[in-house]
Amino acid sequence: MSDDNKMTIIATKGTFDWAFPPFIIASTGVAMDKEVTIFFTFYGLNLLLKDTSKLKVSPIGNPSMPMKMPFGPKWLQKIDFGPKIPNVLWNIPGAESLVTWMMKKTMAKHGVAKIEELRSMCQEFDVKFIACEMTVELFGFDKSDFIDGVEFAGAAMYFDEASTGYHHLYM
C-alpha cells in the first residue's frame, strides 16, 4: 500500500451524536483501501471507553438539532419541536437521557449502525486507534477503561501518522 493512502482523523468530541462522524469516515476509508489512524484527544477519548452508555446527546446550546418524534402518527413525526422548546427546559435532570433515547430510536428506525458496531468494524479493518496520553492522565482515566487495541501516545506520533496522504480531518 502506498503512503498516499494514509488518512488520519483527530477526534475531539465526546457526545453521542459526534461519536458517529469519526467512526463512519474511518470505517468507510479503510473499506476503500485507505490506511486510517484516529487520534482521540480531550473529550474524544470517551469514544474509546468500554462503556459507551455515558455518551449522550446534549440538547443545550444545540439549536440546529431537529427534535422529531421517532414514533406516532406521520403528521406528528414531521413536527420539529427543536425551535419550540425553550433552552431552559433542557436543564431539567433527565433531559439529556430523553433526547439521547429519542435519537437512538430514530437511528435504529433508519438502519443507522450503532457506535459499537462501527467501532468494532473499524478495528476489524485495522483502523489504528491512538489515545492521547496527556489527556488520559489529565482527565483521570485508567487505561483499563478503554477497549483493547488502543495505543497511547502524544501529538508527535500524530504527526508521524499524518506525514503522508491527503486526508487529514479534525472532528
Added chain:
Amino acid sequence: MADETLDASGLNCPLPILKTKKALSKMDAGKILDVISTDAGSVKDIEAFCNQTGNKLISTTEDGGKYVFTIEKV
C-alpha cells in the same frame, strides 16, 4: 449469475459499503457479487467504492426503491 448475494436492505450509510467490502474480501478474484440495497445514497457510494478499490461495477438496477449492484471482484 452472481456467485454471492449480499442483502443490505434497510441498512443506511456506511453499512452497505462496509458489508460489501467484507463480502468481497471473502471472495476470489473474478467472482461476482450482487449487493441489494434500499439506501438511495448507495448508488453514488457503490460507484465511488468501485472507483477507488478497482472492483468492477458491472451493472446497477433499480426496482421500486430497491437497488441491485453487480460487482466483479478484482
